[in-house]
Amino acid sequence: MNGDVTSDTPAPRPVLTRARIVQAAVGLIEREGADALSMRRVAAELGVAVMSLYNHVPNKGALLEGVAEHVIAGLELEDDPSEPWQTRARALVRAFRKVAHDYPRCMTIVLTHKIDTQLGLRPAERALALADAAGFDGPTSVRIMRALMAYALGAQLRETGVVKTLDNLVETQAESWAKLDAAEFPHVVALSEELASHDPETDFEFGLDLLITALDALPRGRSQSR
Amino acid sequence: MNGDVTSDTPAPRPVLTRARIVQAAVGLIEREGADALSMRRVAAELGVAVMSLYNHVPNKGALLEGVAEHVIAGLELEDDPSEPWQTRARALVRAFRKVAHDYPRCMTIVLTHKIDTQLGLRPAERALALADAAGFDGPTSVRIMRALMAYALGAQLRETGVVKTLDNLVETQAESWAKLDAAEFPHVVALSEELASHDPETDFEFGLDLLITALDALPRGRSQSR
DNA sequence: ACGTCTTACGTACATCGTACGTGTCGCGCC
DNA sequence: GGCGCGACACGTACGATGTACGTAAGACGT
Known part of the structure; x- marks a missing residue:
């Protein structure tokens, strides 16, 4: 009855995506500073294993580029x-x-x-x-x-x-x-x-x-x- | 006769000092970029063990401050x-x-x-x-x-x-x-x-x-x- | 001769980025 | 139905990093 796990969003895991990863990274940086950013911390933030991130981001540099892009996108022009x-x-x-x-x-x-x-x-x-x-x-x-x-x-x-x-x-x-x-x-x-x-x-x-x-x-x- | 090692500078080791460390760091950064800077690289640059650096610099952050100071000192005012x-x-x-x-x-x-x-x-x-x-x-x-x-x-x-x-x-x-x-x-x-x-x-x-x-x-x- | 101080060194550990292999799931095709 | 297959999450493992800690060797006043 209630246990339809596949169709009804189970909530705790809204699917891992590049956008979500970038957002988590931005949040982490703003809260704890850029030095605190590591792939492991981001993964923990999302309740996910470290290497899962690499399915959406080729490497840390690309993540940082994503962060930069995200911020620049916030320019209200x-x-x-x-x-x-x-x-x-x-x-x-x-x-x-x-x-x-x-x-x-x-x-x-x-x-x-x-x-x-x-x-x-x-x-x-x-x-x-x-x-x-x-x-x-x-x-x-x-x-x-x-x-x-x-x-x-x-x-x-x-x-x-x-x-x-x-x-x-x-x-x-x-x-x-x-x-x-x-x-x-x-x-x-x-x-x-x-x-x-x-x-x-x-x-x-x-x-x-x-x-x-x-x-x-x-x-x-x-x-x-x- | 010629082997007075203590008084005549033996050349290869002009004593390790904070200034020399900072200079090595600056050189390394300019040659290979800031990412290439590591305590191990700096030590290698000076032909010295890694931990010897810590006798003159409390930590990497302090080294970087030293770099900043060195550069600012170069301001011709x-x-x-x-x-x-x-x-x-x-x-x-x-x-x-x-x-x-x-x-x-x-x-x-x-x-x-x-x-x-x-x-x-x-x-x-x-x-x-x-x-x-x-x-x-x-x-x-x-x-x-x-x-x-x-x-x-x-x-x-x-x-x-x-x-x-x-x-x-x-x-x-x-x-x-x-x-x-x-x-x-x-x-x-x-x-x-x-x-x-x-x-x-x-x-x-x-x-x-x-x-x-x-x-x-x-x-x-x-x-x-x- | 002997303690003490200074300085160089080596070992050891936690943490980092990430290459690589494994498992599971869903979907098209027979 | 069965079945292969690509996508994706995960775990293990390795090299590199910063640095805490203990050791040893010389300098020097007593």
Whole structure:
């Protein structure tokens, strides 16, 4: 009567699939960090033997590419071409900020792995379209895209703490400032409060504004669309 | 007569030291990539047993921090305060480009590891000093520093190919463009030539110019020093 | 001569990625 | 029905890795 195991979903095992594996990996990374990711942990996560994963993923590298792909797919790239290009450009860069915020601990993996899908081309296409709409010529458009990418990239790595090298250490080592000789680092010491206070939102918008207004002031060959 | 082994350096074993270990690690990474780095490989590199390393380095993580520190120490931060701040700012950001170019395969490690030395504060101090010289107030100076850092960071990750995700895949997959439907990625297809051609220098300077000129146009409370 | 400290070494173990062989299940074909 | 066959989950096993731990050999003050 009730024991029809084959047709009625038994629930505990919703079939193993590449998508489920990738999702488990993403979850694991976000919960315990990228170092904690291992094929064995992922398998355990899914209640499955280790080698079963290899039926859907050729190797760990491919899994990581899957993770990168998954995250990039989360980019929300809705666009309204009737808006001025400045607004659309801001929206594009903000979309990066959004995913970086949603998957902070995945970022290292996302950035250091290739993405074979055309998904990875969407941001580039969008940026080029914007520059085109703004009236810039081809070579300039490419450079604009690269500059925007660079900023979006760096700002997010900074904000999410992926990059611990530069100014971030200023923020995380507040207690050791006392030992800093003000002679060698006068400005850092003087601005320690501002450095410690975090307002990533306005920090991000500040830099974005710089770029957009600079682009706006740039001479261009063709007339802009709006 | 000639066999005084203790005083005259026997050459093959110049004493094991943390600096030598770090240097070996850096060399190995640059030659074979970060994945190839293992304590055993480093030990072999130095003609030494594996565990001997642990007399100078508590664990692998500390070694990586040492690598990061070594690279950051290579930042050439000479400065001429008599120059206009724009020039000095350009020099600062270019210094990042220089090290990233010198140690491309170390960058991932450099960025994802903390640096405990005050060495890591030098760039921040310099950037803050520049913003101060330009006449910006404290909070704005901090934001300027962060924006410059973000760009320097992102631009270098892009250029050195550490980040393979965004537009870089456009450049590395030239052969597969034929299969791109021009309907979905019209601009990418149209600008494929510009995308493929590499002129990192001017790309970099383009973005840097955007930021500097935007900063220059910014209103500021105090008068600039020059 | 002798303890102590420093440093290089070797062994041992847990954990990792994954190559390979085995078992089970469902489905088309006779 | 029987039967072969491909897909998929599993278990075992091997090499490589990071490192805890014990050992030994020289340096040096007493």
